[in-house]
Amino acid sequence: MDLEIPAAAPAKPTTAAVAAPVTFAEILKHPDIAARFQQVRRYFFLRESTYDMTSRCNVRCDGCYYYEGDKQNAVDNVNATAWRDLFRAEKARGITFVVLAGAEPALVPELLEACYAEIPLGAIASNGLVRIPESVGYRIHVSVWGNDATSERVRKAKRMLERQMEIYAGDPRAVFVYTFTRENIAESRAVVEPLAKHGCKVTFNMFSATVGYQGSLTHTPESLAETRQTMLRLLADFPEQVLFSPYSAAAHTDARSLHNLYSCPYPRQNQGQFGLGRTFRQYHSDLTWVREASCCVPDTDCADCRHYAAGSAIVTARMNRHIGSADQFRSWLDYVDTYLAVWVQGYAKSPNLCAVPVSPSLALQPEANR
């Protein structure tokens, strides 16, 4: 099944008879839209920051964003009390959702527990090779970059998927995050199928080059298109296990990066005092943070960023650009519903409202829509 993304409508109408633009209130009159909007807006209170818990890792992956830039040089603070004080202060300033990353956060379980004791909502980005104790009730994102042969080549780890499944199959916290690179598109079915058979939840990420990356994993226009079709087929074939939507596929495989499509709201690109620009911080493992560098996946090349973590904030923040039609808003709701299922432990994904991918071009700022 090939699902093509409809071409974006022209920015200016070319005929005299023009339908009156639809209003947000009119869009909300559709019962399916109204119900889903009320469901997702309960989570509008989520306000995130991210925390690198340790500079240590048990594998070494080609293209790893952690081992780029200055953050890898931080001297780790291993004091659980210091981390607990930090999370108390974070809660006091209004942070309601934490993303714990690394290098490999599973190597410091006592720090994860210190966080969970203060802020109950969050997610951990892990390579899945060391079990995170059940006492830490966050979502756990297990990163998968292909089959075991690919993982051995790219991540220098043997039997990686096999070991990840041994540890996390059946764990309700776990979501396996398959990162599509230019080289592993064809392997994805052979990875998703066994995960689905074991009842594992799966979502998709896009390899996004770090600044200055020269390796072979970066996407091309051809690999983006092939990835989009593959994502849509896997979503159609495994609807209960794959946490994704047609619009998610369209947004993350567009020729333009997420920043170029939607304008990234993180401080690294947005020094304003509204939304994430005001509240988001990206802490290093020594408890320091740099506002100008702060984003969800630091040291990524913004011109290539299609990261699932970035999209969760970027696309969600642009609700106002998705009210051109009822289907466009349905697509946005599907995207938000997907991100909540991926990131919030206990949130169940609902059936997608919009079966056909809407073009992300429709969400461009009017002056950019040529």
Next chain:
Amino acid sequence: MSQTQNGSMERRIAEILIQELKLENITPDTFDASCDLVKELGIDSMDLTTVVLVLQGEYKVKFDEDSYPTLTTVHAIADQIRQLQGTVS
């Protein structure tokens, strides 16, 4: 309570804020139009965006995204609508 000569727009904006954000223990008549929506009422950016979208339909205007950070009070929102409508003298 702060009112202006054009209080009817401020009142309607307050009504929409209360309705959309399910604010309790407040009415459109008791809503302080100078109250900082973020700092004093704790309204977040997504809720504010929701209100802005409803107001766009109500008043047939389109807010520029860059103006969102300035929409911190009911007065500020009303002033912005009047500017967009071209009714500011």
